[in-house]
Amino acid sequence: MNDPSLAILVQAVILEDLHRFGKSQLRMSDPSVQIDVVVSPPFMENTWMIRREGRQDCLVIDPGFTPQAVMGILDEHKLVPAAILLTHGHVDHIAGNAELRRRWPELPILIGTGDAPMLTDARANLSLKGGPAVTSPPADRLLAEPDRVEMAGFVLEVLDLPGHSPGHIAYVLKTEEPHLVFGGDVLFQGSIGRCDLPGGSQKLLVSGIRKKLFSLPDDTVVYPGHGDPTTVGEEKRTNPFCGLSA
Ligand SMILES: [Zn+2]
Secondary structure (H helix, E strand, O other), X not given: OOOHHHHHHHHHHHHXXXXXXXXXXXXXXXXXXXXXXXXXXXOOEEEEEEEEOXXXXXXXXXXXXXXXXXXXXXXXXXXXXXXEEOOOOOHHHHOOHHHHHHHOOOOOEEEEHHHHHHHHOOOOOOHHHOOOOOOOOOOOEEEOOOOEEEEOOEEEEEEEOOOOOXXXXXXXXXXXXOOEEEEEOOEEOOEXXXXXXXXXXXXXXXXXXXXXXXXXXXXXXXXXXXXXXXXXXXXXXXXXXXXXXX
């Protein structure tokens, strides 16, 4: 489950997919924004790394079970992370925090206020459900709407989107065209985050998606916590859980 070679293999497939998207369905963002992904088994969780071309700092979003693969990509591009941004506190999204902090002791960890207790509580972050206890260093900054994170040359607006977890947030880059969303486990291609975990609510999740994500332009690209990127317009039209005809 911690095999980095598997993660790198999967990552290669996903990057090929992103490339294909770029040619066909998705209008890609400003080429000066570079986006890499590591997909970690066993939940195929996406760790996104974003940077501006020409800069040596970057942001790491949701480092999961294969932090070695994340560090491999950062080293390959000679990058130093400016922060770990977390969408929520479930184990598959935070398991890499401790390892990254060992490498970069000053690296700040940012998370939504409501999910912050999960970082240091193995029961709350669900790691005890099927594996060894996992904890993370505590948060350095707590986020909630309408906070903004200005780091590594980016401005990210915070949206509160509870329903998958109580303190789930998403990060929106409205300075890019099209806009980008790092959405965690809220809106997936053809699906939504599960709502049967502690603190979950499908009603809250769907209403949050419709009110806060579907009000973004249709060409907004959503980079989810699992699976391929999608767009707001595509999910509005076709998503069976929260789409306009659902
Ligand atoms: Zn989750």
